[in-house]
Amino acid sequence: MKLKTMAILLAALAGTFAATAKPVQLLNVSYDPTREFYVEFNAAFAKFWKARTGDDVTVKQSHGGSGKQARSVLDGLQADVVTLALSGDIDVLHDNAKLIPRDWQTRLPNNSSPYTSTIVFLVRKGNPKGIKDWDDLVRAGVSVVTPNPKTSGGARWNYLAAWEFARRKYGSEDKAKDFVAHIFKNVAVLDTGARGSTTTFVQRDIGDVLISWENEAFLALKEFGKDRFEIVMPPVSILAEPPVTIVDRVVKKKGTEVVAKAYLEFLYSDTGQEIAARNFYRPRNEAVATKYASTFAKVQLFTIDEAFGGWAKAHQAHFADGGSFDQIYVK
Amino acid sequence: MKTRFSWLTVVLTLGALPFGAVSPAWADDAGEIATLREQIRLLDQKLRVLERNQQLRDEAATAAAATTPKITINDRGDTFASADGANSIRVRGLVQMDARFFGADGGIANNAFVLRRARLITEGQFAKNFGFQLLSEFGGSSVSILDANLTVGINRALQFKFGKFKSPVGYEIIQSDSYIFFNERSIVTNLVPNRDVGIQASGDVFGGTLSYQLGVFNGLADGGSSTNTDFDNGKELVARVFATPFRNAAGSPVQGLSFGISGSTARAKTAAGRSSGYRTDGQQTFFSYNPAVIADGENWRVSPQLDYRHGAFGFIGEYARSTVNVRPTATGSRTELTNRAWQATAGYVLTGEDSAFAGVMPRTNFDWSAGTWGALELLVRYSDLRIDDAAFPLFAAAASNADEAKGLGLGFNWYLGKSVVFKFNYHQTQFGLNALAPAVPTALLLRQDEKAFISRFQVAF
Incomplete structure (x- = not known):
């Protein structure tokens, strides 16, 4: 019962x-x-x-x-x-x-x-402008595509990666600022998001180099063919x-x-x-x-905490109203 | 050896001559082509950059438009609306300045300039389905709130309205003051309530061919407006149906035919339940109950209505019958009185614009320099109001009150634009006297016809 x-x-x-x-x-x-x-x-x-x-x-x-x-x-x-x-x-x-x-x-x-990424360069097949490192982005005649750091997270990683590269290489914040300003002088189109920038570079055929999320660059190769583009891994980049x-x-x-x-x-x-x-x-x-070790190139990566003391500080210094980006881009 | 070298040198030199003569030219062409190619590439890049930037600007503008509030300023008022149109506030206004002249009336009414109406109307909606309206009147001797109501829209067939607004018994009374044919509504309006406080359900059904209103109000005497006070416990039930059965019959001569009927029923008790007076087209009182008269019992109204529009021609007709139970004093015996009125009004827009319930929209505004004149409209009206014979002499003095008023109106409206109108009206009212009235009534107004010339300058937006 x-x-x-x-x-x-x-x-x-x-x-x-x-x-x-x-x-x-x-x-x-x-x-x-x-x-x-x-x-x-x-x-x-x-x-x-x-x-x-x-x-x-x-x-x-x-x-x-x-x-x-x-x-x-x-x-x-x-x-x-x-x-x-x-x-x-x-x-x-x-x-x-x-x-x-x-x-x-x-x-x-x-x-x-739960996952990380980094920032790489996507260039046209054969790398006609010979882009290998961040320094190459400030050369005259090199057209750069990157999104707007005011609206795009990816763009902020791009921006900070370039900044830290220059600060380490040239030794001061002022020189880093000058370096990033030169990159933005070479930027033809400032999309609001990373996908928009990929569209600009890949589908609209604009620019010589796209500063991109690593996964986005791989996706571009997968979608549009390795015969059209190639990835350039700069020797130093940021851990996103x-x-x-x-x-x-x-x-x-x-x-x-x-x-x-x-x-x-x-x-x-x-x-x-x-x-x-x-x-x-x-x-x-x-x-x-x-x-998946073979997929991802080994590269010297720095973190946001190491280089900028965390996102809050980085945001205040660079992307808040009146920050370094405003000073650079208004110019 | 020396000789052989010389010959070899000569041969090689001669052999090379043609090539030497040509290759600099080839080199120049190739260099020029390369330069041109580079120029084309750069131009192509510039064009692509311009196109892409324009595309991004368009996208940004589209995105911004989706969230940017809209401001509209036109002849229907100033509207501030959210980007999706769900929320809005509209500010409108109405100013009417009259010049009134009375002929051969023995000096009863003064010729005068009158600020007839000066209104500020604020209306809008929230979350698409909730509306409101506030109508302030500055034209009288004191500032008052004429309309204050909220609307909850369920769908087109069912909407609820709460607050103070026009009771839907008469026909001309529910038309906006800005759009009525003549300066003043006909004497039929004396027999229907004006603005009352209550709740109303309304809607359009059968594809908009039938509209209805059903409401419960505090209840008003004929021609009355609520002062936000209810003098008794009785409530007035009001119902109206109005059909435009041929509205979808495009091109048909009966497309603009509308008709309907409305009515009200209530129990009233107190002096506020009976009319304080009926007025002529010239806005002079020709009938009023004795001050001691009170309403006590059922009162009801019925009003069939007709509207016809065909191009420039417009016509409205309405009949109203108002029955009230009254006592001559608080202790007097109760009597049921029924007053009746009707009117027929026609208008014709000489300049060809359509006649419409929502007013005439001139094709052109008056503009001296452009040689445009706006719209011109001719009007004619006949109306009649009869007082119940039983009202005399217990409820109203036969010597000082008419038992009938017949009004003839002629008018000419000049629409300088949708918002600005000059109206020129002539009204002649003939009074009928009760059999008990003396040969010469004591009220000077009743001794001859009222002849009123009322012109108006109106701004409505």
């Missing part, structure tokens, strides 16, 4: 779970070049989540310049998670609207950056650590906190790291990194 009662209860419980299996929708607000990566990743996560909970999860994607995307979230875009180009763009979600806690970056391993977080205020309101957290944690899983590497992001996972 007891066994029968228990069976009925279990059946009822199972029925309850079956009845509560429900479709869930997340919105991932990300930066420009992650489109292809998250298409593959979202499909894998949906499969993982279905197997784990029985729920169908759909992840909608929104892409654009990292700074612009952050402003959209501040303006009310209901992002469950943000996966932006730099922590400074995520910080504003706390600073301006308290959408996330101040310590958001400590909630996941590696400062909440695009971070991720849930947007606490939104997930609490929508009741998606659990699935949103799982979504970001899945980025650190073997599957997530494998997909990142396949999409030309440098994985954090050692085993996956070893497997």
Whole structure:
């Protein structure tokens, strides 16, 4: 009798779970070049989540310049998670609207950056302008394509990479500023996002060199052919650590906190790291990194903390109103 | 050996001559071509850069347009709207300056300039479906709020309105002051309520061929406007249906035919329940109840309405019947009185513009230098209001009140633009007296026809 009662209860419980299996929708607000990566990743996560909970999860994607995307979230875009180009763009979600806690970056391993990348040069096949290092970008007659640091996270990495290269080589902040100013004198088109710059360089045939995310450059080779472009890895570049977080205020309101957290944690899983590497992001996972070691050239990388004391300081000095970029670009 | 070398030198030199003579030219051509190619490449790059930058500017402009609020300033007012149009505020105004002249009336009414209306209207919407309107009147002896209401739109077929606004019993009364044919509405308007406080459901159904209003209001006497005070517990139920059955029959002569009927019913008690007076086209009172009369009991109204527009021709007709239960004093016996009125008004726009319920839109504005004159419209109206015979003498003195007023109006409107109009109206009102009235009524107004010439300069936007 007891066994029968228990069976009925279990059946009822199972029925309850079956009845509560429900479709869930997340919105991932990300930066420009992650489109292809998250298409593959979202499909894998949906499969993982279905197997784990029985729920169908759909992840909608929104892409654009990292700074612009952050402003959209501040303006009310209901992002469950943000996966932006730099922590400074995520910080504003706390600073301006308290959408996330101040310590958001400590909630996941590696400062909440599940993958890294760096900044490289994409040039036309045969490298007709002989571009090998940052110095070559200031030469007369070299047309450079890079996005606007005011709106693009990738552009800020580009900017800081060039700045730190010059500061190390020429020995002072003033000379670094002068160097970056010379690069921007060679910039013909200032797109709002990294994908726009890729379009300018690859599809509009403008410029001699595109300063690009490494994964975006690889993607250009894959999409448009190694017979048209080649990647030049400068001897020194910056370690870009695009971070991720849930947007606490939104997930609490929508009741998606659990699935949103799982979504970001899945980025650190073997599957997530494998997909990142396949999409030309440098994985954090050692085993996956070893497997894809041949894909990514060895290069001397410096971090934002080492070179600039973190994103907050870098932003204030270079990208805030009146910062070095304004001084350079107004000129 | 020396000789052989010399010969060899000569041969080689001669052999090389043709080439030597040509190769500098080839070199020049090749260099020029390379230079031209480089110039073309640079020009091509410049063109591509210009195109791309223009594309980015266009994209930025499109993105900015999606979030930039819009400001519209035209002859319908000044509108400030959010980029998506869901939120907006519109400021409008209406100023009417009259010059009134009365002929052969024995000096009853003064010839005068009158600031008839001076209104500031603020209206708008929030989140697309919620509207509001505030209408302030500065034209009287004191500032007052004529309309103050909120609208909640469910869909085209169902909208709710709360607050103070026009009770939809009469026809001409619900037309905007800016667009009525004559300077003043006809005497039929005396028998219907004006602005009241209440709740109304309304909408358009059957593809817009039928509109309806159904409302509950505090209730008003004939011609009254709410002072935001209800003098009794009774409420007035108002309903109206209005059909434009042929509105989609493009080109048909009956496309502009509309008709409908409205009515109200209520129980009223207190002096506020009966009319304080009926006025002529010249705005002089020709009938009013004795001060001691109070309403007590049911009152109801019915008003069939007709509107016809065909090109430059316009016509409206309406009939109103108002029944009220009144007592001559608080303790007097109750009597049911019914007053009736009707009017027929026609207009014709001489310059060919369409006649419309929402006014005449001149094809050109008056502009002396350009030789354009705006629009000209001719008007004629006949109206009649009859007081119930039973009103005399208990409820109104036969010697000082008319029991009928017949009005003939002729008019000429000159639209200098959509917003600016000159109106020139002549009204003659003939009074009828009750059988109990003396041969010579005590009210000077009633001793002869009222002849009023009312001209108006109006700015409405």
